Amino acid sequence: MNFGTWILKGVLRGLGALPLKFHYFFGDLFGGMMEKMIHYRNNELTINLSRGFPELSYGDIKSLKKRFYRHFGEITMESLWFYGSHGGARIHRQHIEEIVNPEELTRLAGLTSGSVMVMYAHSGNWELIGGIVEYDYSGRPNPQNEQNVCVVYRKVSSKTWDSIMRASRTAALKDPKHFQGYIESEQFVRYVYDHSDEQKFYYVITDQRPYFKAPEYVRVRFMSQMCNTMSACAALARKFGMPVTFLSTRQVRRGLYRLEYIPICDDPSTMTVEQIMQRYYDLLEKEIRLQPWNYLWTHRRWA
Secondary structure, three states, rough: OOOOHHHHHHHHHHHHHOHHHHHHHHHHHHHHHHHHHOOHHHHHHHHHHHHOOOOHHHHHHHHHHHHHHHHHHHHHHHHHHHHHOOOHHHHHHHOOOEEEHHHHHHHHOOOOOOEEEEOOEEEOOHHHHHHHHOEOOOOOOOOOOOEEEEEOOOOOOHHHHHHHHHHHHOOOOHHHHHOEEEEEHHHHHHHHOOOOOOOOOOEEEOOOOOOOOOOOEEEEEEOOEEEEEEEHHHHHHHOOOOOOOEEEEEEEEEEEEEEEEEEEEOHHOOOOOOHHHHHHHHHHHHHHHHOOOOOOOOOOOOO
């Protein structure tokens, strides 16, 4: 790590140590700046919301965009706050994330001696998922730990920012330096093969358009339109007999997200890859329609 990266990490960690209320104050300013001054991906946002909600009027879309930018400011500053967390104590005190049904994950783990596939989206604050083992489980058993949880990410082109993002996403862990479950997407398939004799909980963001060119893609219906989708999760689940679940992330209020495991299939051999992916997108769409601003609309969603 070069000196500049070391200094930048120190500054960000210092800022992250400040109270969450401080971050929300500046999150409001940041969200307003992105909306009114920078117009961050404004055209993409307008197109996506208009396509996803054709029944809404121009005024409704404008109001939804405003609410989205406010939430965008929130999640940006929450991620900075998360960077200042060490171990699980601060996460527990703040109670920013709670798991409503950890027994569902325990049930799925009991169905197999192999792993469990957890598919989730850019909803709630996906950047906090690295602290999943430290969230509030209301005193109920948690089958996850820092040895069996794996979070798949996509490498950032800048080595400096890739290092910073890793430090941020694993900041809440008790032993982030030795955490082996932070897996780059290009290494994901090989990792699953290499650890096929172990029980892991794989957390994979699955609402992105495919990263790589291929002769054909799995096509699903999402928000009343057809789109190309990643399908590695479903294919790997079928290959290794992994139960598959959707992780729902809804915002209860500012500073509290409620996570729920919703089963997609206990036995992946009973569904095709296309059926697994369609079930995932059906659940995601249901969640989006309940909280349309609680989703990352600034990236292209349809081919």
